[in-house]
Amino acid sequence: MSEREIISVTVQRGGPDTPQRLQVFEVPAFESQTVLDVVSWIQQNADPTLTYRFACRVGMCGSCAMMVNGVPRWTCRTHVNKVLNGGKIEIAPLRNLPVIKDLAADMDPFFDKWVAAEGRHHPTRSRDDDIAAINPEQPERVVASSGIECINCSICYSACDTVAGDPDYLGPAALQRAWTLYNDAKDADKDTILDAVSGKGGCHSCHSMGSCTAYCPNGLDPLSAIAGLKRATTQRFFKGRAK
Amino acid sequence: MTPFHLYMAQRLSALVMAPFVLVHLGVMIYAIQGGLTAAEILGRTQGSVFWFLFYGMFVVAVSIHAGLGLRVVLSEWAGLRGTALNALSGVIGFGLFALGARAVWAVTAGGV
Known part of the structure; x- marks a missing residue:
């Protein structure tokens, strides 16, 4: 493979104490990459202050649900290829729940x-x-x-x-x-x-x-x-x- | 009245309305074949106990059904709660009943 493709990921940041804003990250594409992998890549390589929630990574614990392109999804079992929209993804905390911070909703x-x-x-x-x-x-x-x-x-x-x-x-x-x-x-x-x-x-x-x-x-x-x-x-x- | 009672009132009023709607539409289509004047309509409805009861019950069912349906719309879309919600949906329900009852009375009892 020549140059690695880049995904443009828009993430909703902030919470009750800070104004909500959208932040765009450039994330390298990998094979068999899930949306949770993308969020984890951002937290580990671009911004360690990004808050999100996950546990099992195999679709059993119900922790990692987020809004992906405006639709609620389990991010650990959602392949990026399935939701990529013109090389872009939008990720936000779950709708209908208060936000604790960034992508973590108050359950x-x-x-x-x-x-x-x-x-x-x-x-x-x-x-x-x-x-x-x-x-x-x-x-x-x-x-x-x-x-x-x-x-x-x-x-x-x-x-x-x-x-x-x-x-x-x-x-x-x-x-x-x-x-x-x-x-x-x-x-x-x-x-x-x-x-x-x-x-x-x-x-x-x-x-x-x-x-x-x-x-x-x-x-x-x-x-x-x-x-x-x-x-x-x-x-x-x-x-x-x-x- | 609990939310469940309101739900039952709306479902039962729909049950009552369903045959009324079918008969109303059927008679209307049948009756206008070959033209129909207001005088001919009134000639059949005035003094008729059947049409008074038919449209009287129809109006009662519509008032309950529409009042409760709009109550949900006012709650979920306009954010009304509590007394404001009950008062406004009550006004709508009683208003529909008043308008409908006046029309039923004019068409079936007027001239008697």
Whole structure:
């Protein structure tokens, strides 16, 4: 190879205490280069003060999501070749979340809503009981299993225009978690889950635009999960509460 | 009224409106074949309990459905919250009902 190609990378810098600005870096192109590799190259070779977040580098931890050319992506599994636009890339922190600094978004609202949607286990048994046998082919279990590969990367939350318009909206990931637990035979408090997703900013705020499902890097379907919660709450409205 | 109740009100009002819209459009297309005057329309609707109930319920469903739909638009696009949101969407809902009820009354009960 003769002279190495150069990528022009525009990075959003700054945070709540410093004015946000765009900074352009010239980054050498490498074979099989990911967007996270580009960000790491900048931090290691051009500006050590660049702040960003990553951990596993293999698409399991959900730490490195950023806006790439205006679209939320997991940067460790996004090849530069796939997103290069005329030799340029724009990288910014995740949308719909506060910025801590540079490319690091504050994930607190995302996880707070996870808790607000009752995205926690309500056990049916104590540690002294035997483990309940679960048939993996049971229809409810199949539905629950379809949502459990969520890595909490917040890409769906950043892609969601309803979150952008309604800060109270719980968002696709938290609601999908609620739907997973609702279908889990080992969860004992389904009414509490439906109550949690029926309040202000609950599943009924969703406009079914489907950006969550379109952008989920793991191929999950929060849109259908939210539709399931709408169905379940509506059925409870007509049939009355369980028990 | 919880957000869930508002959601149910909007869905149920849509359910009510769907057949009304189809009948309204169907009758309109059927009735204008060969021309139609205002006097002919009023001749059929005035004094008709059926058309009073038909368009009366239609107006109620539209007022609920449009009022709640615009409430969401005002919240997400205009950033209205709390009392301002409830007041403005209430004015829109009741305003639509007043305009629609006046028209229904004029067409079905007027002249009786």
